[in-house]
Amino acid sequence: ETGVTQTPRHLVMGMTNKKSLKCEQHLGHNAMYWYKQSAKKPLELMFVYNFKEQTENNSVPSRFSPECPNSSHLFLHLHTLQPEDSALYLCASSQVGDGYTFGSGTRLTVV
């Protein structure tokens, strides 16, 4: 398998649930990212990891908790979300000179 793979593709969760989004990249890139895309808004950067160390947290609420066990895998743990957190969550990886590659995204609905 090549590229960036995200699971699940769709997720519906209640406000009291705990769920996790998974991202895996097969490109040998050293940086991974979580982006959020809400309706009618530009993509917003959430978290950045370089060589599995978090280097940026773009003022994201603590109900979103990232985890990067190695440079190929990235998780986003979700708990006690709000309906306004419903959005498309995109994972990406990058390498200098190679640009960014995005996964297919997880469409999250919080009910």
Added chain:
Amino acid sequence: GIQVEQSPPDLILQEGANSTLRCNFSDSVNNLQWFHQNPWGQLINLFYIPSGTKQNGRLSATTVATERYSLLYISSSQTTDSGVYFCAVETSGSRLTFGEGTQLTVNP
């Protein structure tokens, strides 16, 4: 931070027509990419083009870094070209920043 402006915001074409999408940015960049977001949300990387000209089939792109703009050309458009086209740039001091996109609709 860097500003990225795309034009036009919306574009409707008849199948077979050609089009040009523009991206203006406010600072020097070390990365510029064009993406196509399909109706299912996936962002497809079209070009990695911080400068110069590239072509891939019916699509081509040109970035004039000194004048801080990039153009995406779509020739002989097809209905499958419909979707949102994003320009995104990265500077030495900031991560990939997206424009607001051009919504393209190609009618049969």
